[in-house]
Structure formats: C-alpha cells, structure tokens
Amino acid sequence: MYMKHVLLTVVFLGIACVAMAHELLSPNGNLKLNVVLDSEGGPVYSLYYKGEPVVEPSALGILMEEADLSNGFRILDATNSTFDETWMPVWGEYEKVRNHYNELTVTFSQPAKHDRMMIVRFRLFDDGLGFRYELPEQKTMNYLTVKDELTEFNLTGNHTLYCIPGDYDTNEFAYTTAAISEVREAMERNLRKKGYEAKATSFTVQTPLMIKTTEGLYINIHEAALVDYSAMLLNVDDKEFNFSAHLTPDKLGKKGYLQLPLHTPWRTIMVSDDARSILASQLILNLNEPCKLEDTSWIKPQKFIGVWWEMFTGGGGTWAYSDYYKAKPGITDYSKLTPNGHHPANTEHVKEYIDFAAENGIDAVLVEGWNEGWEDWASYRKDRQFLFDKPYPDFDVAVLHAYAKSKGVKIIMHHETAANAADYERQLDVAFQFMVDNGYNSVKTGYVGSIIPRSEYHSSQWMNNHYIHVVKRAADYKIMVDSHEAVRPTGLCRTWPNWVAQESARGGEFESMGGNDPDHTCILPFTRLKGGPMDYTPGIFQTKLSYYNSSKPKGQAGTTLVKQLALYVTMPSPLQMAADLPDNYRRFPDAFQFIKDVAVDWSNSWYLEAEPGDYITVARQAKGKQEWYVGAITDEHPRTATIPFSFLPEGRKYIVTVYADGRDADWKDNPQSYDIRRGIVTSKSVLRQPLASSGGVAISVREATKEEVKGLKKL
Numbered sequence: 162m163y164m165k166h167v168l169l170t171v172v173f174l175g176i177a178c179v180a181m182a183h184e185l186l187s188p189n190g191n192l193k194l195n196v197v198l199d200s201e202g203g204p205v206y207s208l209y210y211k212g213e214p215v216v217e218p219s220a221l222g223i224l225m226e227e228a229d230l231s232n233g234f235r236i237l238d239a240t241n242s243t244f245d246e247t248w249m250p251v252w253g254e255y256e257k258v259r260n261h262y263n264e265l266t267v268t269f270s271q272p273a274k275h276d277r278m279m280i281v282r283f284r285l286f287d288d289g290l291g292f293r294y295e296l297p298e299q300k301t302m303n304y305l306t307v308k309d310e311l312t313e314f315n316l317t318g319n320h321t322l323y324c325i326p327g328d329y330d331t332n333e334f335a336y337t338t339a340a341i342s343e344v345r346e347a348m349e350r351n352l353r354k355k356g357y358e359a360k361a362t363s364f365t366v367q368t369p370l371m372i373k374t375t376e377g378l379y380i381n382i383h384e385a386a387l388v389d390y391s392a393m394l395l396n397v398d399d400k401e402f403n404f405s406a407h408l409t410p411d412k413l414g415k416k417g418y419l420q421l422p423l424h425t426p427w428r429t430i431m432v433s434d435d436a437r438s439i440l441a442s443q444l445i446l447n448l449n450e451p452c453k454l455e456d457t458s459w460i461k462p463q464k465f466i467g468v469w470w471e472m473f474t475g476g477g478g479t480w481a482y483s484d485y486y487k488a489k490p491g492i493t494d495y496s497k498l499t500p501n502g503h504h505p506a507n508t509e510h511v512k513e514y515i516d517f518a519a520e521n522g523i524d525a526v527l528v529e530g531w532n533e534g535w536e537d538w539a540s541y542r543k544d545r546q547f548l549f550d551k552p553y554p555d556f557d558v559a560v561l562h563a564y565a566k567s568k569g570v571k572i573i574m575h576h577e578t579a580a581n582a583a584d585y586e587r588q589l590d591v592a593f594q595f596m597v598d599n600g601y602n603s604v605k606t607g608y609v610g611s612i613i614p615r616s617e618y619h620s621s622q623w624m625n626n627h628y629i630h631v632v633k634r635a636a637d638y639k640i641m642v643d644s645h646e647a648v649r650p651t652g653l654c655r656t657w658p659n660w661v662a663q664e665s666a667r668g669g670e671f672e673s674m675g676g677n678d679p680d681h682t683c684i685l686p687f688t689r690l691k692g693g694p695m696d697y698t699p700g701i702f703q704t705k706l707s708y709y710n711s712s713k714p715k716g717q718a719g720t721t722l723v724k725q726l727a728l729y730v731t732m733p734s735p736l737q738m739a740a741d742l743p744d745n746y747r748r749f750p751d752a753f754q755f756i757k758d759v760a761v762d763w764s765n766s767w768y769l770e771a772e773p774g775d776y777i778t779v780a781r782q783a784k785g786k787q788e789w790y791v792g793a794i795t796d797e798h799p800r801t802a803t804i805p806f807s808f809l810p811e812g813r814k815y816i817v818t819v820y821a822d823g824r825d826a827d828w829k830d831n832p833q834s835y836d837i838r839r840g841i842v843t844s845k846s847v848l849r850q851p852l853a854s855s856g857g858v859a860i861s862v863r864e865a866t867k868e869e870v871k872g873l874k875k876l
Contacts, residue, residue, distance in 0.1 A: 483499055679720070814870055
C-alpha cells in the first residue's frame with residue numbers, strides 16, 4: 162500500500178495551513194503526490210519527482226453558478242488502490258500498452274453547504290499524474306452551470322515553454338519557444354494564424370503545453386478524455402510562473418452545462434528527466450476508456466494521396482465547379498452552370514490519381530471539391546452550404562466507385578461543413594449511407610469558419626460532443642474519420658479507434674501559406690501528438706512553392722526532401738498522406754520508394770534521441786512484420802544523429818536502405834539534395850548520420866538474405 166498519513170505544514174499563497182496530508186507514490190517511487198486542505202478548507206495538491214518539487218502547492222476546485230466547490234471542505238474519506246493491466250490498441254505506436262498506476266480517491270464534503278460532496282480521483286503513473294473531479298448524485302445539487310474551473314499548476318521557476326496562443330477556435334499557430342517571463346511578447350511576434358479565430362480574453366496558452374525546467378526536467382500539461390465538457394486552455398501568470406485552467410465558453414460566457422452524476426476530463430501532468438520518456442508516454446491513452454466497438458476488423462490504417470495539394474500551390478485548381486458565385490448567389494441547378502475549366506475533382510482526373518495509387522501500392526485517394534456548395538462557401542452565412550450526397554456534374558460517383566474497386570483502391574470522402582455542425586448532424590445519416598452505397602469507408606471532415614450554432618466555438622462543450630457524435634455514428638456505418646479544424650485530441654481514439662486522425666494544428670498545408678518553421682515538427686510530437694495522431698500531410702518533395710492558390714513568387718517550405726521522408730516515422734499516424742503531386746513523385750522515384758514502403762501501424766517503438774524543438778530520432782517495427790523504420794529530424798541546426806540498432810533481434814544480419822541529406826543539402830538553398838545507400842547492420846551496429854539544416858534521415862531495415870549479405874558491405 163502506497164498511501165501514508167503524515168502531518169504536513171504547507172505555506173500556500175502566503176497562508177499557513179496545517180492539515181493531515183494524503184500521500185501517494187508512483188509504482189516506481191519516483192513521483193510523489195501530496196493532497197491537503199488549506200486553512201480555508203480548499204483542496205491543494207503538490208507533485209514531486211525524485212524528491213524535488215515539480216508542481217508546488219496548487220488549488221483544486223470548480224466554481225458553479227449554483228455552487229462554490231472550492232473551499233469549506235473537510236476530507237470525508239481517502240482510499241487508495243493499485244491497477245496493472247496490459248491492453249492491445251487497434252492501431253498505434255505499440256502493439257501492447259501497459260496501464261499501471263496507483264490511485265488515490267479523496268472525497269471532500271462541505272458541512273456548511275448541506276454536506277455537498279466532491280470527489281477528486283488521482284492516478285499516479287511512472288510517467289506522470291492524471292486527476293479529475295467527480296460529482297456523485299446528491300440531494301442538494303443536480304443541474305449545474307460551470308462558471309470557472311479553479312485548477313492550478315504552480316511551477317517552480319521561470320521555465321522554458323514550447324507553446325501556441327490559447328484560442329477558442331483553432332490550434333493552427335506557429336510555435337513559440339521562450340521563458341515564461343518572455344513568452345507573451347515572443348508569441349505576439351510569432352503570431353501566424355488563419356483568420357476566423359476567437360482569442361481568449363486573458364493571456365492564455367494551448368495544451369498540450371511542453372515545458373523544460375531550469376533544472377532540465379521535462380513537463381507536459383494536457384487533458385485526457387474530453388467528453389461533455391469544454392476544452393481547457395491555460396491562463397499564464399508570467400510573474401509568478403503559474404498556470405490555471407481556462408475553460409472555453411460559449412458566446413454567452415457559459416463554460417458548461419452539467420447534470421449529476423458527472424466527472425470532468427482528466428488533467429494530466431507528464432514528468433521525466435529524459436525527453437524521450439515524454440514522447441514514449443501512453444498516459445493520455447491509458448486515462449481514456451477502453452474501446453467501445455465489438456468489431457474493429459474494418460478499421461484499416463492506410464496511406465493515401467489526394468486531389469488536394471494542387472488547389473494550394475498556385476496550379477489554378479479550385480474546389481468549386483463553376484465561377485457562378487461571381488454573378489449572384491442562390492444556385493439551384495448545377496447542371497445548367499458553365500464549368501470554370503479548372504476543377505480538378507472531375508472523373509477523368511480522379512482516375513489518374515487512382516491509377517497512380519494502384520501502380521504504387523497506395524491504399525486510397527482523397528478527393529476534395531467533389532460535391533455541391535463550394536461556389537460561395539467562404540461566406541460562412543448559409544444554414545445549408547454543402548450537400549453530402551450531391552456530386553458536381555463532372556464527378557461520376559458510380560463510375561469512379563467501379564474504377565477504384567477494379568484497381569484495388571479506396572476513395573476517401575471529404576465532408577467540408579463550413580463549420581455548420583448543426584446542419585452536418587441533420588445530413589449525417591444520409592451522408593454516411595451515401596458513402597456505404599458507393600464504396601467509401603473513410604471520411605475527412607472539415608470545420609473551416611465560425612461555428613453554426615453561432616453561439617459555439619470550435620472547442621466549446623457542444624462542439625466537443627458533436628465531434629464524438631460524428632465518430633460514434635460513423636462507427637455504425639463502419640466508417641473511419643479524419644477530422645480537421647476540430648478540438649485538439651485527448652486520447653479518445655482509444656475508445657473510438659475509427660477516429661484515426663485529426664488535424665488540429667498547423668499542418669503541412671501551411672508550407673504553401675508562408676511555410677512552417679524548421680523546429681515546428683521537432684515540437685509537435687511533444688505537444689499536439691500527445692493527445693493522438695495527426696493528419697500532418699507529409700511527403701512534400703517540391704519544397705519551393707507558389708503561394709496559396711496563386712501564381713505569385715514562390716515560397717519556401719522549411720524542410721529538406723529527406724526530412725519529409727523522416728516525418729512518416731517521427732510523426733506516427735494510422736492515416737498518412739503522400740501529400741505532393743504525382744508528377745513530383747515521378748521526378749524522384751528512388752526517394753518515393755520510402756513512402757511506398759514505410760508502415761503506418763507499429764508493433765513497437767524506440768525513442769533513441771530527443772530534445773523538444775531541436776531533434777528527434779525514433780525507430781519503429783512494422784506491425785506483424787520483420788521490418789523496421791528509423792526517422793531522424795533536426796531543426797535549423799545541422800547535427801549528427803546517433804542511431805544504435807540495438808532494437809533489432811540479436812544474431813542476425815539486416816539490410817538497411819539509408820535515405821540521407823546530400824553533403825550540400827540545405828533546406829533553403831538545396832532542399833532536394835539527397836543520397837541513398839544500402840548496407841548491412843546487426844543489433845550491435847551504430848550509425849552516426851549527419852543531418853542538414855532542417856534535414857533528416859529515413860532508414861528502412863529488413864532481414865538480409867545470404868545473397869544480399871555477399872553483395873553488400875557493413876554500413
């Protein structure tokens with residue numbers, strides 16, 4: 162048993178408090194949690210790692226319009242338990258995940274308030290802490306309106322943050338790296354976003370928030386299992402180096418409508434003195450409920466290409482079938498409209514993509530702009546913008562279904578809702594049945610614009626429930642979902658594994674809209690990806706680009722070609738796009754081979770090197786295969802990656818194909834310079850591979866035959 166009762170004296174916010182503390186240790190003993198009441202009867206927690214403070218005494222509580230659940234408490238009960246299981250994800254970085262924690266459940270009662278009760282459940286893992294509030298049924302409370310959540314995260318100093326601004330509508334910002342005391346000004350200098358956002362009224366940052374302490378400790382703050390609740394931002398106190406919960410409201414200022422019994426999402430704090438442990442942590446998934454689907458055999462990780470990138474890169478393509486919107490709104494019969502001549506989502510062009518996919522072993526083709534409604538969609542004003550069972554006249558669904566099936570290729574449906582979530586719910590069953598009838602088993606949803614209902618934000622309680630509703634209804638039709646412009650993920654893909662990916666961050670498309678910084682993909686795995694996989698859209702070979710949807714002078718992607726290959730390993734997802742145009746892959750067929758080969762589902766993963774914002778090196782084994790893939794990336798600073806092959810089984814020889822930056826490679830001046838070499842390694846081999854500025858290395862590994870061993874040298 163790990164819980165002890167000790168007499169603890171704490172100074173909290175300048176108020177001395179003496180109370181019986183409840184202590185909990187992680188299974189390995191490195192993390193320690195203390196829970197106590199302050200002198201006002203307010204719950205307080207603190208967290209220690211290897212004897213040193215990580216989170217100093219910090220308040221707990223929720224303020225409702227109907228009840229103040231922040232003080233006046235006594236501890237009615239405190240129980241502890243241990244849990245240890247191994248479970249198998251449908252897909253992911255690991256074939257097996259261990260879920261091992263010690264739990265402390267504290268029941269607080271307010272004697273002066275009719276003995277109202279609040280439970281706080283703490284789970285302490287070897288890699289961090291999760292806790293949530295629970296309100297059981299009781300006589301004096303039932304319906305509640307959330308005014309504020311009072312959870313604090315009081316840090317120990319002026320630590321370094323890797324963060325984006327807090328916002329109610331988007332996560333599509335460039336990252337800022339700065340000390341807490343400097344981050345406000347630094348973020349304002351670095352602010353790059355889309356344009357329909359609703360910035361929080363106070364100084365906030367988004368979660369997952371990555372932190373490196375002045376002592377070299379790594380901390381990650383996020384939330385898990387965001388269900389029937391508002392998403393959490395973090396208020397920043399840049400003078401005292403503290404954070405507190407900031408819930409997304411609706412536009413009436415209400416932060417949630419609740420009914421007992423209830424529990425909140427988990428608040429999570431990952432902690433380690435090794436950055437690799439943050440990347441490897443499965444804490445977020447472990448705090449979510451197990452899979453609710455009895456049959457998951459239809460959920461298939463896949464790679465895809467798409468009629469998509471040509472609309473971003475100045476090629477003249479457009480999502481709309483006609484230019485009718487330039488004349489007047491109110492389209493009723495698309496068959497009578499004149500095509501604009503640059504609508505790539507047409508039958509013959511999509512056949513070309515299907516052919517390319519079939520020739521290269523790519524599983525699926527995404528088509529954007531196939532359905533009625535794109536002519537004036539950017540107005541965000543209509544109650545019904547898009548129809549999800551009405552293709553444009555030049556897009557023959559039946560013909561393409563038969564053609565794709567004959568080639569062994571799937572087509573991915575695209576549902577851009579223009580953020581009209583209410584209308585999407587009305588059309589949902591018709592849309593999904595249309596998909597089933599025409600052979601579609603995957604959908605990319607989009608929510609670009611201001612949300613309808615107009616009282617909601619992208620990460621408010623109503624919308625968070627909407628995203629889950631879509632995924633659950635999709636599961637009824639055996640459809641996988643890739644959601645864009647949605648709330649950032651919190652591990653719900655464990656519960657609903659048909660939620661195969663989300664965007665919810667500044668993705669690869671921004672390489673055509675001013676570019677992503679060289680350190681961007683060295684930060685995302687420490688932040689956005691901790692909640693779940695991202696549809697980042699890697700694989701851009703032509704890195705000098707025209708600006709978004711124009712023929713203006715070319716922009717510059719912040720990456721070498723080889724770094725784009727490595728992203729398939731450093732940013733794992735069961736849904737990976739080969740984002741560039743087929744013609745660009747035909748120009749570099751030997752480099753494209755890695756994209757064709759690389760897996761999208763894994764048996765095991767080994768993080769070999771990591772430092773947030775600087776570099777990541779990781780090896781993974783393809784699920785069910787004797788194949789391994791290695792990816793290493795760096796920021797703007799060239800470096801040498803050290804890659805031990807100790808993850809390979811002993812006593813055998815393996816053939817490796819190394820896709821490396823060329824000697825003269827540079828993300829600005831020579832991004833397409835690369836070398837490919839092959840050699841032999843064993844589990845004792847170590848490769849020291851130079852990486853160019855914002856470059857990388859991608860390696861495929863498989864067991865060598867005797868003939869191959871004869872013809873190749875040791876690497």
